[in-house]
Amino acid sequence: xxxxxxxxxxxxxxxxxxxxxxxxxxxxxxxxxxxxxxxxxxxxxxxxxxxxxxxxxxxxxxxxxxxxxxxxxxxxxxxxxxxxxxxxxxxxxxxxxxxxxxxxxxxxxxxxxxxxxxxxxxxxxxxxxxxxxxxxxxxxxxxxxxxxxxxxxxxxxxxxxxxxxxxxxxxxxxxxxxxxxxxxxxxxxxx
Numbered sequence: 596x597x598x599x600x601x602x603x604x605x606x607x608x609x610x611x612x613x614x615x616x617x618x619x620x621x622x623x624x625x626x627x628x629x630x631x632x633x634x635x636x637x638x639x640x641x642x643x644x645x646x647x648x649x650x651x652x653x654x655x656x657x658x659x660x661x662x663x664x665x666x667x668x669x670x671x672x673x674x675x676x677x678x679x680x681x682x683x684x685x686x687x688x689x690x691x692x693x694x695x696x697x698x699x700x701x702x703x704x705x706x707x708x709x710x711x712x713x714x715x716x717x718x719x720x721x722x723x724x725x726x727x728x729x730x731x732x733x734x735x736x737x738x739x740x741x742x743x744x745x746x747x748x749x750x751x752x753x754x755x756x757x758x759x760x761x762x763x764x765x766x767x768x769x770x771x772x773x774x775x776x777x778x779x780x781x782x783x784x785x786x
Contacts, residue, residue: 607767609652610653610656610763610766610767611763611764611767613649613652613653613760613763614760614761614762614763614764614765614766614767615760615764616645616646616649616760617646617649617650617756617757617759617760617763618756618757618760618761618764619760620642620645620646620756620760621642621646621752621753621754621755621756621757621758621759621760622753622757623638623642623753624638624639624642624749624750624752624753624756625749625750625753625754625757626749626753633684633685635745635748635749636680636684636688636691636745636748637680637681637684638749639680639748639749639752640676640677640678640679640680640681640682640684641677641681642677642752642753642756643673643674643676643677643680643681643752643756644674644677644678644681645677646673646677646756646759647670647671647672647673647674647675647676647677648670648674649670650666650669650670650673650759651667651670651671651673651674652670653666653670653763654666654667654668654669654670654671655667655670657709662709662712662713663708663709663712665705665706665708665709665712666705666709668705669702669705669706669709672698672701672702672705673698673702676694676695676698679694680694688744688745688748691748692736692739692747692748695733695736695748695751695752696733696736696737698733699729699730699732699733699736699751699755700730700733702726702729702755703726703727703728703729703730703732703733704726704730705726706722706723706725706726706729706759706762707722707723707726707727707730708726709722709726710722710723710726718762718765718766721761721762721765721766722762724758724762725758725759725761725762728754728755728758729755729758729759732751732754732755735747735751736751
């Protein structure tokens with residue numbers, strides 16, 4: 596039984612750590628607009644690569660728990676967007692803007708789809724709100740108001756990553772309470 600508690604505790608710490616990492620990466624992206632346009636594109640690309648790696652790992656965990664492939668799809672989309680921005684920073688801000696609009700709309704839709712597969716106790720509302728927030732950020736990026744250009748890239752992607760990180764931190768609390776319930780039931784059954 597202590598082995599099962601250790602696994603649950605390890606998963607719990609990993610999800611919380613991933614959430615905190617995404618929030619920190621998001622804050623770093625929000626601070627990026629004070630750099631040159633090319634540096635913003637590369638920095639946001641690197642942030643998306645790291646965030647995509649985190650989201651892919653979480654998506655793999657959700658997939659193995661039978662929660663569908665939406666989380667994995669969001670992670671892979673984030674990784675692809677990060678790769679393009681990191682290794683092709685010279686494609687221009689207009690192209691980057693369109694890539695990010697597509698990324699924000701697709702990951703927002705993916706998060707909303709994923710929220711449908713998550714129980715209310717597991718954090719359906721935060722996942723749904725994160726998806727809606729992501730789509731709203733895509734609309735802001737698309738219309739270019741109230742911000743545009745290099746500033747918009749860092750700020751909007753940063754807010755997106757912060758929202759995803761906060762959703763994972765919320766999920767962390769649910770995993771902890773679920774682990775405690777499972778351990779309590781197992782202790783009663785073994786007694």
